Each structure stands twice: as C-alpha cells, then as structure tokens.
Amino acid sequence: MKTGSITSLSIALSAATAGAFTLSVDPAPLTVNLDNFNDGVDTSAGFNNMTSAGEAAGFASINMNAGAADPQVQFPTPGAAFSSTSHPYFRVNTRGTVGGASQVFPLPAAGSTVVGYATTTAFAESQLAFVNSVPAVAGTGLRIDPLGGGIATVERFDFDYVMLDSVRTIGLGEFDHDGALDGWTLSGNGHIINGGTSAGTSTFSAMTAGNDPVLERGGLNADTNIFNTIELRIAFDPASTSRFEMFWGTDSFPGPAGGQSVRLVDELIRDGNLHTYRFNMSDEAAWDGNLNILRIDPLADADAQAGRSFEIDYIRLLDGNAIIPEPSGALLSILGGFLFFAHRRRS
Ligand SMILES: [Ca+2]
Ligand SMILES: [Ca+2]
Ligand SMILES: [Ca+2]
Secondary structure, eight states: OOOOEEEEEOOOTTTOOOEEEEEEEEEOEEEEEEEESSSOOOOOOOSSSSEEEEEEEEEEEEEEEESSOOEEEEEEEEEEETTTTTTTTTEEEEEEEOOOEEEEEESSSOOOOOOOEOOOOEEEEEEOOOOSSOOOOSSSSEEEEEOOOOOOOOEEEEEEEEEEEOOOOOEEEOOOOOOOTTTOEEEEOOOEEEEEEETTTEEEEEEEEESOOOEOOOOOEHHHHHHHEEEEEEOOOOOOOOEHHHHEEEEOOOSSSSSSSSEETOOOOOSOOEEEEEEEEETTOOSEEEEEEEEEESSOSGGGGGGGGEEEEEEEEEEEGOOOSSOOOOEEEEEEEEEEEEOOOOO
16 A cells, blocks of 8 residues: 555544554445345345245245255346446355355356355355456346255245455454344353344444443454455444454464454544444554454443443455555554554555
8 A cells, every 4th residue: 555645643542542553434335235135125036946935034035945956046136237347256145955056146147157155054154256257247136046955845045145345355244134143242241232133224233331342253264464454334322432442363363362452432433323444454463364253342441331322234354455545535544552644645
C-alpha cells in the first residue's frame, strides 16, 4: 500500500487504545449478497429431480429424492448481474445430507466454471472461486447441484446465504438466519444477555451485563499470511462509553492472551447504527502462523455492567494483500498507542 503522506501525528487517544494495526472505518464494501433467503419469498426455480420446500427463518429449503440423478436447483439473484471480474470468489452457507461433491454453476450456464464443495449436516460455509473462462464469468444467478449421499427417501438441503466477494473471504459469523451463532459461543461469565440472531436484520444483538462480555469462536484454521485483515460490522449503544477489545490466538502465539489484542475507544462510532471496522493486522508480531481462535469483548469495561446494547452484522477474515486502497478517504494507523492519520493517494 502506498501512503501519499502522513499529515499529522496526534496523541488524542485514550490510554485504553492499544495495538499495532491499521484501521479503516466504513470502507467501500468488498462483498455483495447474491441472495440471503431472508425475505420469505421463495424464488428457487429450474428444478431437476428436486422440489422447493419453501423459504422461512432465513434460509431456502430444497428436497430431492435419495439417489436422484443430476439434482439441480437455480437461484436467480434479486440484484444486478454479477461478474467474476469484480467478484471472483463466493461463499455458500448450506447444510444437508453428507454427500459427494456438490457443484455450482453460474447462470446462464457457461463452460469450465464448475466448482465443488462438500455438504455437512450442520450449517457450514464453503469458500469457493469461479474457475474463470476468459475473459470472465458473468451471471444472473447460480445453479447448484447438491449431490446427496444419504439413505432417507427424501434428502433436504437448506441454503442460508450466497455471497460474492472481491477478495478471498472467510465468513466467521454472518448471523444470517434465525438463531444462528455460526460457531460463536457466549463464554464463561454470563456478561452477555438477551442475545439472539434474527434473519429479519441478519444480525446478532445482545446486551452487556458486566465487564468482559465474551464472544468467542475457536476451532479456526486460517493462514494469517493470507488472512491478515479482520472486518467487523457492528453497532454500539449511544449511551456506551466502554472500550471494544478483540483478542486472537494462533498456533505460534496461543490465545486469547493479555497483550494480544486490539482495543478501540475514541474510534468507535456510537450512534446505534451499523458501521464497518476493517483491521489490517500485518504489523502485529503475534499475527503469525495459523489463526485458531478469535474473541470479541464488544463493550469490555466502564459502563458495561449498566447494560449496553450492541449488534453485529458480520465478522469476516479477508485477504488484505488483495485489497486495493481506495483513492481517497482517511485511514487510521495505530502503532504503539500513537494515532496516524494517513491520507492515501493513488500514485
Ligand atoms: Ca427470497
Ligand atoms: Ca439467510
Ligand atoms: Ca449478517
């Protein structure tokens, strides 16, 4: 990343702000929804040996007869046509009978664009990439052939979301169907209360009830050399004053551990609306090896015990090396407690 100039050095941060990372607030989105199946309107079509079982609670359900040959369902995008030029990667969150390699094709069908993924009985996200035919794949939807492998008369497949990404992305939490926690746990001390996920908002919302309210997801295995950027979209209670803190652990720097976290206080936008915070972690010495755990204390101290609300739209890992800096806009670089305002220019 080229930095045109560093125009000021301001030590205006509270003592709680810490970490060595670069922060972008509300950068241009890198991901679009092909469909999140959250509006309850079933638009599935083009069946072969499958039938719709409806759309409700934030996902679309499709049935196939066991062993059916070449099962197919089509999901037209409700939005604009997409192109692999801008969005070469995509993610499918699905569950179904454990089967062979399910396949995905763009619509209208085009050659040599097939990708395969394995379905599991619990919702799980598959990260996929279009196999680009020159010059690119463009489409108005996807056709999915969810190959089953069970013995039930009817096998059912549920589709939570399909998202198209500009850079390689892992959805650590998209909170996109009713009750979804996407592998996150409300750990230990009970200081997160009234938590719940709604497909209507595609968010997890909750309140704090004490210091160090903990959201944690373990069992990760992501190469920090590639996935050096965390993106979080979150809303904070206007009445809150507390810091936000995020801890991590890798196979070479186990965590969560004190001193292995990023903290924000003054940088938080506390207007009750969702804002995007993108952290490039590549300056962190302990962002090394394979990431295996992430812990978020949304509002960690101060008035947390008074009961403050927060709402999370998503938590993602991004290939930050592939992110092209925006032509304008402010960037905050926080190194050892010093705040740099870097105004980036194309060069
Ligand atoms: Ca729908
Ligand atoms: Ca959904
Ligand atoms: Ca969401």
